[in-house]
Amino acid sequence: MSIRAVVFDIGNVLIEWAPERYFDRVLGEERRRALFAEVDLHAMNDRIDQGEDFREVVYATAELYPDWAEHIRHWHDNWLELATPEIPGSVALLRRLRARGVPVFALTNFGIGTFDLAEPAYPFLTEFDRRYVSGHMKFIKPGHEIFEQVERDCGLPPESLLFTDDRDDNIATAAARGWQVHPFRGPEGWEDCLIGHGLLPARDAA
Structure with a gap:
């Protein structure tokens, strides 16, 4: 899919x-x-x-x-x-996906108070189509419950979601639920994954 x-x-x-x-x-x-x-x-x-x-x-x-x-x-x-600094290459990928009309969600372990601090400091946090913040959901990764809530809220089949996370335990839970996954090790590898899925154009040969 x-x-x-x-x-x-x-x-x-x-x-x-x-x-x-x-x-x-x-x-x-x-x-x-x-x-x-x-x-x-x-x-x-x-x-x-x-x-x-x-x-x-x-x-x-x-x-x-x-x-x-x-x-x-x-x-x-x-x-x-x-919680600093931002990772510019990843922020650029978020914005490139949105510019191409690809729905982009956040799924994060983040407190209510800490997210309130982070949002004005990092304006790109307002740019997601949907934000799933654990403090509001009362469950954290890598538990299955928070992933289940995402599936129920967005209404998309698990296999149609592509998820990146730096923690292998979070990736394992998502994969077990049928999500497509990419273990994040840096923006370059994540960009390659997005290109491979046809979500971003291939880099120029030069």
Whole structure:
């Protein structure tokens, strides 16, 4: 079946998501490793991505770890510095698809509060035909439920959706549901995939 919509993950596909890099800069690598070993910050972030209040979750976690409290609060107070910069090649592909009339969706693990911060900083986030944001959906990837909600909402057959994501577990779930998939390793490979599906024209031979 031909592709009827292209589905983009956001983190590390359209926007670099590198909390460790931020904390390396603030704390140094050794202390950052100690922080992340003691405090499961990614599990904390999963709660935000499932719709819990951004500030409440971060500040409550900080209270549990007084030795790290100041730096845990950075996750909220300096969040945009954790999610930067955009990946220009991927943004260009999103816009090229739209210019050719290809429906483009977002499917992302993103909190309600964090997405509210990201949208004005990254205007391309407003350019999707449909946006599936986990904080509003109350489910996160790689669980099947969020993919099922996308299928039900858009009404398209799973095999007509082409999905890219940087995480192999998310790709595996989509593939198991019958979606066509591309493990994202960079804009160049993603462009090759889109060309291969006939969604974008081939590059000039030169």
